[in-house]
Amino acid sequence: MVARRKESEEALNQLFRALADSTRRDILARSLTETPSVSDLAARYEMSFAAVQKHVAVLERAGLIKKRANGREQLVSTNRARLKRAGELLDYFESIWRQRMAQLDDVLLPKGK
Amino acid sequence: MVARRKESEEALNQLFRALADSTRRDILARSLTETPSVSDLAARYEMSFAAVQKHVAVLERAGLIKKRANGREQLVSTNRARLKRAGELLDYFESIWRQRMAQLDDVLLPKGK
């Protein structure tokens, strides 16, 4: 249901790692409402263009953003489905807990009711 | 509301980074339903005790688990509130999007209705 069985652990590692950096979270939030070019983004941070470009690449590899070419520009937009997926994953941990508690109930309570 | 304003970016980095490792996610899931000792955990993975201990330390620093001493053992349990927090954070990204869309509506539509 949640786990589409064998969404590689590596992919999840990448997903969460991509979120583990303030600059990347900011890029992500920004690309949620706008569709900035990589240079647009680079202009907003106190680091080199190449550094920002690398952050964008990390987000892209994690599947959290998409790039679309427009002439010489690359326009960045957030992949909301993928972002949502990260949230679901965390909910999943909660659900594991609920499930097991339910199973425990099954053991402790008479079957019928 | 969500952002308790100045939950340090560093803390968020730590939170997501802690989640970005399969072994740690497994420890987390396991500690959600049981309260294993560090050795119990270590026995389940093909790495040294010290390595597992380090993973536990990472989770603890991120606030995702708590340890409780019981004689010579340290019993590990998940801090569900903190885990939930990570999920909320991701929802927050979604909400940013919704908010901005709403603001856009404010601009585009007559005020009253």
Place this chain on the structure above:
DNA sequence: TTAACGTACAACCAAATGGTTGCACGTCGA
């Protein structure tokens, strides 16, 4: 047609990460 722009990528570097082994020390059980 050229200069400037936007991007990609390689080479390099310091610091952090994820693993190891070894040692110290308190606790428990025989």
Place this chain on the structure above:
DNA sequence: TCGACGTGCAACCATTTGGTTGTACGTTAA
């Protein structure tokens, strides 16, 4: 009481990460 157990921590190592500068190359505008 004493050996084994559970833990914490330091030292070490290889790899990854997050940053830099420099170069190359297609695109755009004057």
